Amino acid sequence: MPKNSVPTAQDPDQTEAGTQPEQTEVAAKPEKPDGRKRRWREHKIARREELVDGTIAAIRVRGRDIGMDEIASEIGVSKTVLYRYFNDKNDLTSATMMRYVETVLAPRMYAAIGSDMDEYELARMAITAYVETVASDPEVYLYVMANSAGGNRDVVAESERMIAELLSAVLGERLRLMEMDSGGSLPWAYGIVGAVQLATHWWISNKSMTAENLIDYLTMMTWGGITGIAEVAGSPARFNANPHPLHRGDTTDGL
Template sequence: MDTTQRTDQQRSADRRRRELLEAADRVVLRDGPQASMNAIAAEAGITKPILYRHFGDKGGLYAALAKRHTDALLDSLRAALDAPADRRERVEATLDTYLAAIEARPQVYRFLMHPAEGSQPGDQGFDVGKHSAPLLRRMGEELAQVIEERLDLGPGGQQLARVWGHGIVGMMHAAGDWWLGERPCSRAELVRSLADLLWGRLAAAGDKIGGPGF
C-alpha cells in the first residue's frame, strides 16, 4: 500500500518540522525576535531553503512558533478559569496565571507581543505583520465565551461579553507589560489591584479633597 508509506513520510516530515521549530525557539529566545532565517537554519544545522519549504515564509514560521506558545498559555488560562472557586478567586487566579507565565518566560512573551524589540539600527527584526494580535485576539475571544456562558448579563449579553473579553484581556496585557518593565510591585499586589479595578473600586472611590473627582 502507499498509505503506510505516506504515513511514514508524513511522520518523518512532522518530526523534522518539530525539530526545526525547537531550533527556531532556541534562537529566538537567545537572539531576541530579530533572529534571522539564516541564524535559525544554522541552529537547526541546515540552510535556509529548507525552512522555506517547511513554513512558506517567515510569517509562517512565526505563526507556527507563536501557535505553540499561544496554545500552551491558553491551556493554563483555561485551567485557572475552570478552577472550583468563586468568581473573584477565579479572576485572580487567571490574572496570576497569565502574569506568572510572562514573568517566567519574558523572552517568549516579548516575542509574541513585541516582536521587533531590541533591534539594532541595522536589523530588520521579525517582520511580524498581522501576527502580533492573534494571541490577544484569541484570549479575548475565549474569555468572551466563558463570560457569555456563565454570566447572566441580560439582553445584549453576548455582545457585552465580547467587549468585556477583549477589554479585560487588554487590561491584563497592558498592565502586565508595564509591570514586567518596571516591576513596581509584587505580582500578588498587581493581581489584587487589577481585580479591584474590575470589581468597581474605580466607581466606588471618593473624590480627593480640593477638586472634582475623576
C-alpha cells in the first residue's frame, strides 16, 4: 500500500476471521468516532442474536441435552464460529436463556397479567399463560432450567423478579382501589410465582395429569388464597384475630 493511502473499511466478517486492516502513518488529527468499530459491534450483536435463535431452534429439534457440536451442526456453522461470538458454552447458554425469557416467556406473562378483566379471570389467565408457554416449548424450558446454576441462575432469577414485581403492582393497585391493605403485595406475588413455577416444573418433567387439570388445581389454590386475603381486607392483624376453621364444603356434593 502506498505510504499516504487511506485504508478502506473492512467487512465485519473479515475482521471477525482475523484479517486486520493495515496501519499507516498519518498526521495527527482530532479523534473521530471509528465507524469500523461501530459497524463491527452492530454486526456482532446481530450475529449473536442469529446464533442464539439458531440455538433455540436446535434445542427444539435435538432436545435439552444438546451439546455445542450438535448446536453448531444444526445451525450450519462450525464450532469455531460459535466460540468467535461467545466466550464459552456458559456464555451461549446464558444468552439463550435470556433470549427465551425476553422473546417468549415474559411477553406472554406481561400480556396475561396486564389484561383488563376481573380478579378471578386474571388469576386463571396468568396461570394458563405460564403453563401453556412451558407446555408448548418443553425442551427449551427444560434446557433453561437444567442450566440455571451458577452465573446462569441470575437469568432465571431476573425473569422471576420481573414477573413477580409486575404481579405485585397489579395486586397492590387492585387492593388499594378496594381500600384494602396492600402491604403484602410483593411477598404474595413472589409466593404465587414460585408456587406456579415449581408445580409446572414438576408437571413438565412427568406429565402425570393434563395441562388443563394442572391449571385447574393451581387456579383453585391461588384463588383460595386471594379470597382469603380479601376476607380480611389484606390485614394480617384481622387474619390473626379470626378463628381458622377448615370449611369442608357441602357434604351432599361428596366433599
